[in-house]
Amino acid sequence: MKKILWSILALTLMQASTYRLQDGTTDLRLALLKYNGGGDWYANPTALPNLTRFCNLHLGMALNPDYATVDVGSPDLFNYPFIHMTGHGNVVFSSGEIQNLRKYLIGGGFLHIDDNYGMDPYIRTAMKEVFPDLEWIELPFEHPIYHQTFDFKSGLPKIHEHDKKAPQGFGLLWEGRLICYYTFECDLGDGWEDQDVHNDPKDVREKALQMGANIVQYAFTGSEVKL
Numbered sequence: 001m002k003k004i005l006w007s008i009l010a011l012t013l014m015q016a017s018t019y020r021l022q023d024g025t026t027d028l029r030l031a032l033l034k035y036n037g038g039g040d041w042y043a044n045p046t047a048l049p050n051l052t053r054f055c056n057l058h059l060g061m062a063l064n065p066d067y068a069t070v071d072v073g074s075p076d077l078f079n080y081p082f083i084h085m086t087g088h089g090n091v092v093f094s095s096g097e098i099q100n101l102r103k104y105l106i107g108g109g110f111l112h113i114d115d116n117y118g119m120d121p122y123i124r125t126a127m128k129e130v131f132p133d134l135e136w137i138e139l140p141f142e143h144p145i146y147h148q149t150f151d152f153k154s155g156l157p158k159i160h161e162h163d164k165k166a167p168q169g170f171g172l173l174w175e176g177r178l179i180c181y182y183t184f185e186c187d188l189g190d191g192w193e194d195q196d197v198h199n200d201p202k203d204v205r206e207k208a209l210q211m212g213a214n215i216v217q218y219a220f221t222g223s224e225v226k227l
Contacts, residue, residue, distance in 0.1 A: 037092030110219035
């Protein structure tokens with residue numbers, strides 16, 4: 001399973017020229033995680049298409065802009081090297097979903113969780129069920145995820161203000177590999193949305209998309225960092 005997943009990553013990095021569609025993209029997509037519990041997993045519907053287009057333009061990728069939606073417990077999870085998760089409220093994983101997500105992440109997958117405000121206590125509980133032996137680690141500003149194509153010397157940009165707290169980026173590491181990156185007090189995904197959704201200034205949206213591109217690039221290239 002891990003070998004298959006990393007083979008997909010390698011094909012993508014080579015832009016998978018033999019698998020290009022008529023519009024010049026490949027059929028490899030970013031994916032949005034659908035979960036139970038009542039939280040609005042479907043928030044920010046324009047975010048991933050905009051992030052995909054930004055990555056294709058600035059990273060030379062060839063991702064299909066039509067993102068996929070995948071259930072936590074679905075075997076289709078393993079078709080997507082990058083999974084994005086967001087929302088404002090409750091998150092509940094069944095025992096089967098816990099095992100499926102754990103296998104996906106251990107097998108080479110990557111999960112980005114973006115708290116859209118109000119998700120924090122629920123996602124911490126849910127992910128503790130997936131990895132009971134792992135603790136969230138706040139990533140230092142020197143971590144490679146902040147220094148891919150775009151350089152963020154002070155870590156995450158602040159997109160929306162809620163509790164007057166600095167944005168924080170937390171990670172779960174499995175055998176030294178960052179398998180889950182959690183953006184908190186940031187609202188990164190809001191900054192990926194169409195401009196008229198939140199009326200964010202151009203420079204704020206640009207920073208959000210740049211940081212998003214860094215996360216995608218990091219997830220697709222992989223890196224083992226001991227913290």
